[in-house]
Amino acid sequence: MEEIPISLTEENFEASVQIIVNRCLYYCFHSDFVNGNKQCSDFIVAGKIIYHNRPWGEENPLYTHLYLTLILVKGLEEFLRMQQLLQTPGWLQDHKKIEQVWSQFWDTKKKFDYFNDNCCYSPNPLDKLTENLDKVESYLFDKLGRGLYMSPDILVKKSQCNICQLDLRACEHISGWFYNGVPCQEVALDIEIVSVSVVQSPYDMKCRIWPWNKVFENKYSVRIVNAENIDDFIRKK
Amino acid sequence: MEDLELEQILAGLGVSENKAFGFDILLLPEFYKLKDKFVDAQDSLLLNKLLKKEGLSSANAFDLGADINSVERKSSDIWLGTIFILSDVVLPIFIDVVSGLISKAVSEKRDRKHENAPYPSVHLKLRIKENGTETEINYKGDAETLDKILKSIKPK
DSSP: OOOOOOOOOTTTHHHHHHHHHHHHHHHHHTTOHHHHHHHHHHHHHHHHHHHHHOTTOSSOTHHHHHHHHHHHHHHHHHHHHHHHHHTSTTGGGOHHHHHHHHHHHHHHHHHHHHHHHHOOSSSOTTHHHHHHHHHHHHHHHHHHOSOOEEEEEEEEEEEEETTTOSBTTTSOOOTTOEETTEEOOEEEEEEEEEEEEEESSBSOTTOBOOGGGEEETTEEOOOOOOOOOTTHHHHOO | OOOOOHHHHHHHHTOOHHHHTTOSEEEEOEEETTTTEEEBOTTHHHHHHHHHHTTOOEEETTTTTOOOOEEEEOBSOEEEEEEEESOGGGHHHHHHHHHHHHHHHHHHHHHTSOTTSOOOEEEEEEEEEETTEEEEEEEEEEHHHHHHHHHHOOOO
């Protein structure tokens, strides 16, 4: 694929994003990990600079599109990484590799789902690749079983809104809605894990109990809560 | 969740009944046995804000002056706590907002599950008080059935 460098400006934003996303999708469909990773990471670096520096004015709806496109492209980068792991010979015989594949799959799926739920482009560029991801999901459950997961009850004693830094109960911002390109999120400042249950349908599929992580008789080493957010990579400047 | 009357919950929160006067909808906490205290259900704050956006007069424990914790259950279920409707005039908008919230939440949470996983359940206690009569719905189940139940409720 011939590559001409693209610079993102306010005027050419939608056309440039379309070209870049199409390139990333091409590499995903052709399992071209080297070029795909480069294309994705170049866009993420450039997009983050614009997102943080706000060169198109403080208030511009394009920042929401940019945020969602960053999530989309990061999802594509993770899709490529997952594909690469799935092509590693013998990964199903290696416990650590299985955990890596599982974790990589859910990182990818969370980003795809978030983008699909908030998609700002028509047609949705992820439609076809989401079908491929669904096939991977079926394959993983077929090979690894349904599994059991940890699911904690967390008491939130103090939290604030990431938009206005006030107590989330006292402000007008609504979780999940975008405010000048920034999604409103609850920032928990003081929490207590009250209990942990073993469930079949958890909030976080990465909290899976793996039988080989037995540390002593009926004691297992497991992840009970996942503090990662899908946009951690955007927040890190 | 205990079956508590409005007055009992307000008393448990240390809130006088006068403070609740004038609101059409109260989104009140649940009694959380593990900590032996009242806590806000995880999705009730979002619901309260959405109701206010629609211009309804709703209040949660914080609005009534009670500073309590909330509980986040990291499961795929949707927890709305105990809701008192004190004027059935608001029912149509209330039902639209609840249905919208639930269908969006179910779609988002369902995305993250394999095809054989159980659908997220909705947990809700709804009390509709009007003219001395009370309709009570204690619900734990799928979103579609709840939607049908809510849409079948008619103001008296």
